[in-house]
Amino acid sequence: MTPPSQLSTQEIQALDSAHFIHPFTDHGDLATRGARVITRSEGVYVWDSEGVKLFDAMSGLWCVNVGYGRKELAEAAYQQMMTLPFYNSFFQTTNVPAVKLATKLAALAPKVGDRSFQHVFFSSSGSESNDSNVRMVRRYWDLLGQPDRKVIIGRLNAYHGSTMAGASLGGMSAMHAQGDLPIPNITHIGQPYYFDDGLAGESADEFGLRTAGWLEEKILELGADKVAAFIAEPIQGAGGVIIPPASYWPEIQRIVDKYGILLISDEVICAFGRLGHWFAYEKFGYKPDLVTFAKAVTSGYIPLGGVMVGNRVAKVLIEKGGEFNHGYTYSGHPVACAVALANIEIMETEQLPQRVRGEMGDYFGKRYAELNDHPLVGVAESCGFVAGLVLVKNKHTKERFVEDDAVGMICRGHCFSNGLIMRAVGDRMIIAPPLTLTHAEIDELMRLIRLCLDLTQQELHQKGLI
Numbered sequence: 001m002t003p004p005s006q007l008s009t010q011e012i013q014a015l016d017s018a019h020f021i022h023p024f025t026d027h028g029d030l031a032t033r034g035a036r037v038i039t040r041s042e043g044v045y046v047w048d049s050e051g052v053k054l055f056d057a058m059s060g061l062w063c064v065n066v067g068y069g070r071k072e073l074a075e076a077a078y079q080q081m082m083t084l085p086f087y088n089s090f091f092q093t094t095n096v097p098a099v100k101l102a103t104k105l106a107a108l109a110p111k112v113g114d115r116s117f118q119h120v121f122f123s124s125s126g127s128e129s130n131d132s133n134v135r136m137v138r139r140y141w142d143l144l145g146q147p148d149r150k151v152i153i154g155r156l157n158a159y160h161g162s163t164m165a166g167a168s169l170g171g172m173s174a175m176h177a178q179g180d181l182p183i184p185n186i187t188h189i190g191q192p193y194y195f196d197d198g199l200a201g202e203s204a205d206e207f208g209l210r211t212a213g214w215l216e217e218k219i220l221e222l223g224a225d226k227v228a229a230f231i232a233e234p235i236q237g238a239g240g241v242i243i244p245p246a247s248y249w250p251e252i253q254r255i256v257d258k259y260g261i262l263l264i265s266d267e268v269i270c271a272f273g274r275l276g277h278w279f280a281y282e283k284f285g286y287k288p289d290l291v292t293f294a295k296a297v298t299s300g301y302i303p304l305g306g307v308m309v310g311n312r313v314a315k316v317l318i319e320k321g322g323e324f325n326h327g328y329t330y331s332g333h334p335v336a337c338a339v340a341l342a343n344i345e346i347m348e349t350e351q352l353p354q355r356v357r358g359e360m361g362d363y364f365g366k367r368y369a370e371l372n373d374h375p376l377v378g379v380a381e382s383c384g385f386v387a388g389l390v391l392v393k394n395k396h397t398k399e400r401f402v403e404d405d406a407v408g409m410i411c412r413g414h415c416f417s418n419g420l421i422m423r424a425v426g427d428r429m430i431i432a433p434p435l436t437l438t439h440a441e442i443d444e445l446m447r448l449i450r451l452c453l454d455l456t457q458q459e460l461h462q463k464g465l466i
Contacts, residue, residue: 127161241388
């Protein structure tokens with residue numbers, strides 16, 4: 001058989017089509033088009049099998065925060081593999097990297113109000129971590145003698161993973177339509193998307209208070225004695241980078257405190273410097289009981305996820321719980337934890353969260369906001385190193401394209417054709433670049449985005465869609 005490195009693009013595509021079932025993919029369409037084969041990477045760029053260089057403005061999948069090609073992470077994995085490549089965390093057993101990482105994460109997680117984080121539960125992904133949240137939340141209320149508090153409230157258009165529980169917690173209708181989801185005792189409220197749902201004459205702060213109020217309405221509808229927790233992303237990522245108004249999170253905090261329900265902050269996308277802080281709850285000032293993390297904890301170099309377990313929950317689980325019948329083969333995997341420790345060391349040494357919170361983040365936000373002058377852009381907004389814009393037919397009336405126009409996919413096509421990876425979510429175009437961006441790379445990124453918007457506008461004119 002021909003060595004993989006010597007296979008042509010067409011041969012790899014044929015093998016891919018014959019054997020590889022991809023996530024979130026129409027495989028009939030993929031077989032017709034052929035998969036894009038990514039072969040190498042460096043810094044903020046990846047290259048495909050045809051030698052095309054692409055600016056990866058999505059950090060892989062929201063995760064390569066320190067950029068590609070970091071030899072320190074490869075070395076950390078190698079050294080740990082040669083020392084202890086694997087051992088489980090069951091049967092009263094632990095390993096040194098897992099202990100060190102849990103200790104480090106506890107030190108990084110800031111105390112907010114009366115909430116602190118001294119305990120970590122490890123998994124291999126954000127989806128697994130949110131499944132673990134369901135187990136921990138319901139176990140918590142069982143131990144407190146309130147077993148009827150089972151309902152977890154999420155938000156429409158939120159994403160919390162694609163496992164049975166994770167997809168149920170999320171509010172994406174296309175996912176719920178497959179697999180009889182959501183599972184019982186999970187329900188949803190609306191999202192805080194001001195551009196879409198703000199009323200005429202309603203300020204952003206008024207909208208934030210109104211949409212947060214939907215949580216209280218749902219709690220009262222269900223009965224507070226039935227509600228266990230509310231789960232939300234600080235900023236909705238896969239839903240299109242939906243940034244809530246400043247009034248939203250303080251009001252959510254007031255409501256969960258009023259009814260005594262647990263608050264889960266899903267920071268799989270937003271933690272580890274993405275918004276300029278180690279954990280995003282610090283930026284918005286709310287007080288979660290559980291914090292989901294994954295992706296950038298290792299900058300995506302190796303799978304790792306987990307849950308920061310706040311003192312309120314940990315105290316009950318540890319002191320009252322006996323055996324907690326939940327866990328994974330790879331909980332606290334020594335190689336993954338060693339890579340995470342090296343990754344965090346890079347972030348600390350290069351002060352990546354501080355760069356995003358400071359001048360570099362300001363420059364990124366300023367340059368991204370300039371896209372608001374483009375005729376196709378209804379609004380372009382950013383927070384830290386995550387940003388989104390909505391494509392509109394008429395920016396003055398906010399008239400939108402219809403779904404069949406596939407405007408996001410048209411724009412995405414121009415992005416790939418011009419050396420840019422920018423994700424389409426319906427009519428929203430989103431980015432989450434590596435935190436290592438330089439001024440010159442930010443300028444290059446904005447030039448590429450504007451070029452692709454111009455080309456999209458030209459194609460839409462040609463098709464008579466605008």
